[in-house]
Amino acid sequence: MSMYGAYISGFQVVDYHTETAGTAIQDNIQGQDGKRLALISFDYTNGATAHTMYCMFASGTGTRIATTAAAAAAQADIVVSAAPKDPAGNAAASGDIIAYQVTGGTWEFNTVSSVSTLTITLTTNIATAVLSGAAVRIFGVVGDGMGHVISCGASADTVYNGTIIAVSPYKGDPVVMYDANATNAGKLNGALWAYINK
Numbered sequence: 521m522s523m524y525g526a527y528i529s530g531f532q533v534v535d536y537h538t539e540t541a542g543t544a545i546q547d548n549i550q551g552q553d554g555k556r557l558a559l560i561s562f563d564y565t566n567g568a569t570a571h572t573m574y575c576m577f578a579s580g581t582g583t584r585i586a587t588t589a590a591a592a593a594a595q596a597d598i599v600v601s602a603a604p605k606d607p608a609g610n611a612a613a614s615g616d617i618i619a620y621q622v623t624g625g626t627w628e629f630n631t632v633s634s635v636s637t638l639t640i641t642l643t644t645n646i647a648t649a650v651l652s653g654a655a656v657r658i659f660g661v662v663g664d665g666m667g668h669v670i671s672c673g674a675s676a677d678t679v680y681n682g683t684i685i686a687v688s689p690y691k692g693d694p695v696v697m698y699d700a701n702a703t704n705a706g707k708l709n710g711a712l713w714a715y716i717n718k
Contacts, residue, residue, distance in 0.1 A: 527717045529555055534697065534711035541705040544698060545573075548619070548629040551694035552715045559686040561712035562670060563679050567704030570674040575686040576617065576667040576696040578657035580607045583666075584690070585658075587620070588638070591650040596633070596642045598650060604632075604640055606660030607667075611635065617659040619694050622648035627694045632658075659696050672699075672706065687716075 534547050549557060559575060578584055582605025589599045598620060604612035612618075616632040618640070628650075631643040640656075660666070668686035672678040688695055695713070699706060 528714045530715045532713045538707040545701045547697040549695040551692050553692045555715035556691045557688040558684050558714045560714050563709040564672045565707040569704040571672045571706045573670040574662045574667050574698045576659045579666045583658045585656045587654045590652045593649045596645050606664045608664040619657045621655045
């Protein structure tokens with residue numbers, strides 16, 4: 521399908537998602553080799569407090585690295601090729617969002633528990649084995665500032681359709697959607713990401 525001056529090879533739908541106030545709304549968007557992610561539809565309903573939805577990308581030295589050894593399922597450590605950093609340029613630290621490509625090519629999302637030189641210890645054990653040379657992407661936390669910001673006004677619906685709202689700077693990379701959802705819970709009614717060839 522051709523639209524927006526690019527060819528779309530597929531979609532990832534984000535279904536309705538809400539959480540109680542104080543619990544973040546996070547949706548992890550799978551990357552696809554050779555394709556760039558573009559957000560083309562977004563629908564969010566807010567309560568009495570304005571919220572911000574972040575479309576987080578891994579960008580910057582140390583955020584786009586690879587494993588140097590295989591990691592079996594059920595272990596928590598991955599060893600990487602360069603000092604891991606967040607998009608703000610800080611050393612990767614506890615709480616940073618991370619994704620790594622697993623056997624079969626899909627992405628697994630996790631958070632960093634700790635870092636020792638080139639060894640990243642994850643908060644949750646790896647579910648699917650990781651090969652040596654697998655891609656690793658570090659998104660950090662929303663304060664690290666790499667991504668697209670969608671401001672969602674208080675007591676209102678924020679709706680975008682028929683345009684590119686956000687686009688990943690890198691082909692093949694996943695994206696993280698994140699709203700801190702701190703006060704007066706919001707509702708992500710849905711979103712649609714397209715895989716494009718540009």
